[in-house]
Amino acid sequence: MPGKRAKKTRQPPHVQRFVADYVKVHPCFYVEELQTALRQWFGAGTSSFSASALLRLLKFDLGLSRKVLERRAREAVPCEIEDFLAKMKCWYKYPEQLVFVDETSKNGLDSMRRYAWSARHERAVVRVPFSRGKRVSILAACDVSGFLSWNCTRGTYTRMEFHRAFLRKVIPKLNP
Structure with missing residues (x-):
């Protein structure tokens, strides 16, 4: 040409x-x-x-391209956000009164990278051990100022462990 x-x-x-x-x-x-x-x-x-x-x-x-190795988390559904806001409207007055509590966990697979390079039109495959390692769970509470309190445990929280950690670590930080 x-x-x-x-x-x-x-x-x-x-x-x-x-x-x-x-x-x-x-x-x-x-x-x-x-x-x-x-x-x-x-x-x-x-x-x-x-x-x-x-x-x-x-x-x-x-001739390589960068590929995603893992699926992405689903995004929030707008109607769920609207429902949450409608429920909160009768109590909510100002941001300082809100406290958010969440539990998360980590194991050995969480440190794996999500992208890899491979030839175009070919899957990105990586051979890794399937051992998950030791799981660690964290319960944390935060407000507009930052973290109020947290608790860590080996393994996952049971319902009772979550409840005990919440009573021991979060409740004392809340106003009456």
Whole structure:
């Protein structure tokens, strides 16, 4: 085709091979981690390892794209928000009177990265151990000033443990 340029790669073949191998071994990497690996392998004086240069190499020269590994949480439904506001309207006067309490937990799988690089039109698959590790649960209460109180436990909260932690940690911080 007239006017079409020949594909020009900006990185030498040995750098491209290193990056391709790095992606196979570490598909969930951050660009900064790739920069560090390249500088360690090829020398710190190399200036062609900018984030934009590496992204061009990954996308155009190696034909890779960044993919989501995990489903996203569903968004709040507008009618649920309206129902909540209607219920609160008779009690709510000012923001300082609100206290929010939530329980959350974490296990070993929560620290897994959510994105990985893979070839276009191919799934991003990472082989990881399925061991969840130890679960830790936290109950926290906050208001407009920040956290009022919190409680932590190994495993998950049972109904009774949640109730005891709420009575012991949150209730004393509330106004009569």
